[in-house]
Amino acid sequence: MSTAPAHKRSMVDFFQRHIANPITRRLPTQVLLETTGRVSGQRRTTPIGGRRDGTQFWLVAEHGETANYIRNIKANNAVRVRIGGRWHSGTAHLMPDDDAQARLETLPRVNSALVRTFGTDLLTVRIDLD
Template sequence: MSSSAEKAESKYRAVTAFQRRLNAVVRRLPGQTLLETTGRVSGLPRRTPVGGRRTGDSFWLVSEFGERSQYVRNIRADPRVRVRLRGRWYPGTAHLLPDDDPLARLRRLPRYNGLVVRAMGVRTGLLTVRVELRGQGSR
């Protein structure tokens, strides 16, 4: 493994360990946006704090570890998801968009979100995700 690949792998391991602990607390905050997927192995609901932006009937986000993110792997297995926005749950269908420019997409998302994704992620592994939202949302 090359030095840069080793650094990237080291960063991935450190960030995911940190996020696992942080997410356990953050997902309990009432105003936090959450993405709920179905675990590809367990079949249980998996809730991940995410940043992004709703535009019309779509919710856009960028995965900082792309295909390596657990929620991306879950979406690949079952694209039916829910997104919690401002305390309301919206069912939807997630689409992975490898041909979208994730850096350009980040410029259209909330500034704080873009800063966190760039700081935590590996710039070459970013992946855009679009969720088509359905329904009025429920509490």
């Protein structure tokens, strides 16, 4: 990774971790992803954007496999997703062969625009809901 994407990711990560995420986690309409911490074993919630399609939920991770929630999924792919205020259990699958740019075209526009703008290494994730 060159220094420009690393610097961009560092800035975006700081903003999300310390400013945006603490606020958006509290919004009742915000979609949340709950993973299990790969080291701590504690529940971790991350505000995400995406779309439910039947028994699946699709999202695009803007920092790919370097995102902490993706690293947690790699260690334990049992997750929960809060959609419309209700929690759903599921199994997350990383989809590196999926065209993340094309996938963003099928997801909510505002979130997709933010992911395109701030993303450094896009990765599609499919969650099969129980």
